[in-house]
Amino acid sequence: MKRPGVVLAGIVVVGLCAGSAPAVLDWRAPDPVPPTTTGGPAALVAFDSCDEVLSRFRTAAMSDFDEAARQWIPTENGIAVPNSVSDSATDAKAAATPARQSVPEHSGTNVQEAGVDEPDLVKTDGKRVVTITDGVLRVLDVASRAVTGTLDMANSSATQLLLSGDRALVVTTSVATGIPIPPNEFAPPTGSRLVLVDLSGPPKALGTLSVDGAYLDARQIGGVARVVVSSTAHPAFVYPQPSWSIAQTRLENEKALAATTISAWLPHYELSTPTSRREGTLVDCSRVSFPEQPTTASLLTVLTLDLSAALGTGDPVSVVAAGDTVYGTASNLYVADQRQVFGGRSGTQVSGTTAVHQFDISRPGPPKHVASGVVDGVPLNKYSFSEYAGHLRIATTSGGGPGAQQSSVIVLERRGEVLTQTGRVDGLGVGERIYSVRFIGAVGYVVTFRQTDPLYTLDLADPAKPRVVGELKINGYSAYLHPAGDGRLIGVGQDANDRGRVSGTQVSLFDVRDPAKPERLAQYQVPGANSEAEYDPHAFLYWPEDGLLVLPITDRTGVNGTALALRLSGNGFSEVGTVSQPTGSVRRSLVIGDDLWTVSEAGVLVSRVDRVAQLAWVPFG
Numbered sequence: 341m342k343r344p345g346v347v348l349a350g351i352v353v354v355g356l357c358a359g360s361a362p363a364v365l366d367w368r369a370p371d372p373v374p375p376t377t378t379g380g381p382a383a384l385v386a387f388d389s390c391d392e393v394l395s396r397f398r399t400a401a402m403s404d405f406d407e408a409a410r411q412w413i414p415t416e417n418g419i420a421v422p423n424s425v426s427d428s429a430t431d432a433k434a435a436a437t438p439a440r441q442s443v444p445e446h447s448g449t450n451v452q453e454a455g456v457d458e459p460d461l462v463k464t465d466g467k468r469v470v471t472i473t474d475g476v477l478r479v480l481d482v483a484s485r486a487v488t489g490t491l492d493m494a495n496s497s498a499t500q501l502l503l504s505g506d507r508a509l510v511v512t513t514s515v516a517t518g519i520p521i522p523p524n525e526f527a528p529p530t531g532s533r534l535v536l537v538d539l540s541g542p543p544k545a546l547g548t549l550s551v552d553g554a555y556l557d558a559r560q561i562g563g564v565a566r567v568v569v570s571s572t573a574h575p576a577f578v579y580p581q582p583s584w585s586i587a588q589t590r591l592e593n594e595k596a597l598a599a600t601t602i603s604a605w606l607p608h609y610e611l612s613t614p615t616s617r618r619e620g621t622l623v624d625c626s627r628v629s630f631p632e633q634p635t636t637a638s639l640l641t642v643l644t645l646d647l648s649a650a651l652g653t654g655d656p657v658s659v660v661a662a663g664d665t666v667y668g669t670a671s672n673l674y675v676a677d678q679r680q681v682f683g684g685r686s687g688t689q690v691s692g693t694t695a696v697h698q699f700d701i702s703r704p705g706p707p708k709h710v711a712s713g714v715v716d717g718v719p720l721n722k723y724s725f726s727e728y729a730g731h732l733r734i735a736t737t738s739g740g741g742p743g744a745q746q747s748s749v750i751v752l753e754r755r756g757e758v759l760t761q762t763g764r765v766d767g768l769g770v771g772e773r774i775y776s777v778r779f780i781g782a783v784g785y786v787v788t789f790r791q792t793d794p795l796y797t798l799d800l801a802d803p804a805k806p807r808v809v810g811e812l813k814i815n816g817y818s819a820y821l822h823p824a825g826d827g828r829l830i831g832v833g834q835d836a837n838d839r840g841r842v843s844g845t846q847v848s849l850f851d852v853r854d855p856a857k858p859e860r861l862a863q864y865q866v867p868g869a870n871s872e873a874e875y876d877p878h879a880f881l882y883w884p885e886d887g888l889l890v891l892p893i894t895d896r897t898g899v900n901g902t903a904l905a906l907r908l909s910g911n912g913f914s915e916v917g918t919v920s921q922p923t924g925s926v927r928r929s930l931v932i933g934d935d936l937w938t939v940s941e942a943g944v945l946v947s948r949v950d951r952v953a954q955l956a957w958v959p960f961g
Contacts, residue, residue: 400634444933459500547651557666667725713759726779778821789817791840819874827853901925917952
C-alpha cells in the first residue's frame with residue numbers, strides 16, 4: 341500500500357491576501373454568508389485519462405484552499421493556525437437474518453429502515469450470538485449459553501460487525517500503512533479494515549481488505565453489504581512557517597500540487613488471505629466521477645461486498661465529494677456532507693449547508709451515483725433523513741448562536757442528476773436546535789430544545805406543501821423517538837426543569853393518533869442517569885410481542901451501567917426490573933425465545949424475559 345503522501349502546506353487554514361505583508365488568521369466572524377438555495381452540484385463527469393483526473397484533483401484541492409480562505413480574516417504579524425484546524429486535520433470524516441422454523445423468535449439490531457441492516461457490536465440469528473468487544477470476536481451458542489469460539493482481531497479497534505449465514509464482516513479502523521510521515525506533520529491518516537470471518541466452525545478470517553480512508557458507515561440488504569469510506573488526497577498537513585505570508589503559502593501549495601502524481605490522489609488497498617496478498621490502487625481513474633465544479637479533493641468510495649463470496653476489493657465506485665452521514669433504504673444509499681462555517685471567539689456556528697449524494701443500489705453489482713443536491717442547514721444524524729414515495733425529507737438546523745437558530749424540514753425530489761427542492765417548512769424551534777427526528781410514512785416528528793421540549797408533528801403528504809400541524813410543549817426532551825404502533829411514540833431523553841436544567845433519563849409515551857393534538861400519556865424517570873440510547877439507537881430494544889422495552893442506564897459518572905426493562909401496556913409503563921451484571925456496564929439487549937440477553941464488554945447475562953430473573957452469566961475474561 342505504499343504511496344507518496346501529498347503535503348499541502350496549510351491548505352485548510354489560510355486566507356488570501358493580495359499584498360505581501362505577513363497575515364494572521366483571527367477568530368473574528370467573517371462577513372455573513374448569503375443563504376444557499378437548495379439545488380445540486382453540476383452533473384458529474386468521468387474521464388478515461390488519468391492525466392485529466394489528476395488535473396481535476398489539483399483544481400479541487402485549490403477549491404479547498406479558497407473555501408477555507410473565506411472563513412478567516414487576515415491580520416498582521418504572520419500566520420497563526422486556530423486549534424480547530426489542527427483538530428480537523430486529524431479527523432477523517434439491517435434487518436436480522438430471517439429466523440428459520442427451528443430457530444426461536446429473536447430480536448435484531450434496532451435499525452432505521454426495515455430490511456436494511458446496520459453494523460453493530462452484537463448480532464444474532466437466533467442460534468448464536470456474535471459479539472465484538474475489546475478487539476475480540478466471540479461466538480456464543482444460544483442453546484448451551486456458552487462461548488464456542490473466539491477470534492482475536494489483532495489489536496485493532498474492531499467495534500462493528502454484520503452477519504449473514506455463516507459469515508460475519510467485521511469493520512475496524514487502523515492507521516493507513518505504507519505512507520511516510522514527514523517531520524512536523526500530524527498523525528498518520530486513518531485507514532479502514534474489513535475482515536470476512538467464517539463462522540461455520542471455529543471462527544477464522546477468510547480475508548482482510550485494508551483501504552485508505554475513514555470508514556463512515558455501512559448498510560446490508562440480504563447478504564450484500566455496502567460500505568462507505570471517505571478518503572483525502574492530502575492526509576497530513578504541515579503548519580505554515582511563521583514568516584510566510586498567506587500569498588506565499590498559497591504559492592507553496594500550488595508547487596506541491598504540481599509535483600504530485602495520480603497515485604497520490606487515489607486511495608490504495610491491500611487484500612490478504614491466508615495464502616495470498618496483493619495491493620494496488622483501489623479505484624481506476626475511469627470510475628472516479630467529478631462535479632463540473634469540484635469544491636473538495638476528498639473522495640467518497642462505496643464498496644459492494646457479497647458476504648457469501650470470497651472477499652475482493654469491493655467493486656468500488658468513487659465520487660469527488662466529502663461525507664459524514666450515511667442513510668440507506670432498500671433501493672438507495674445517501675451520503676451527506678455537512679459544511680459548517682464557524683466564527684467568533686467562541687467558535688459559534690454562523691451558517692451551514694449540507695450536500696447530499698444519492699447512489700442507486702437497487703440492482704446487483706456496484707452502486708450508481710444518480711444525483712446530488714444541497715440544502716440549507718445541518719442535520720442532527722441519519723434519522724434526520726427519510727425517503728418516502730420518491731422524495732427525500734431532511735430535517736436541518738440553521739443559524740448561529742442560540743437566539744438565531746431555527747430548524748426546517750426540506751423535501752427533495754430527483755430531477756435528472758439534481759436533488760431539487762419541492763417544498764419546505766421553516767421556523768421550527770426558533771432559538772433552539774433539533775434533538776431528535778423521526779419520519780413515519782407521511783408524518784414527521786421533530787423535537788427541539790433549549791428550555792422546554794416542543795414536539796412538532798408535520799404533515800408531509802404533499803411534498804410541495806409540508807406543514808406543521810401540531811405542537812406539544814413539555815419539560816425536558818426526547819433524544820430518540822421510536823414508533824410503538826397504534827399511533828404512539830416512545831421517546832428516550834432527559835427530564836428537565838422549567839429553566840432547561842436536565843435532571844436524569846426519562847422515557848415518555850406520546851399519543852400522536854391526532855397529529856394536530858399530540859399529547860404525552862406517560863413518563864418514567866431515572867433521576868441522575870443517562871442512557872446510551874439517547875445518542876445511539878442501537879442500544880434501544882423494543883419487543884412489540886409483549887411490549888418490552890430495554891435500555892442501558894448509567895449514572896452521571898458513566899459507570900455502574902445496568903439495563904432497565906419496562907413494559908408498555910395500554911397508556912403507561914410498568915417496571916419489569918433492572919439487570920445488573922457482575923462486572924461491566926450493559927450496552928446492548930436481545931430477546932431470544934423466552935430469554936433476555938444483555939451484553940457488556942465483560943460478558944453476557946441471560947435472564948427470563950418476563951421478570952428479568954438471572955439464568956446464566958457468561959464472562960468474556
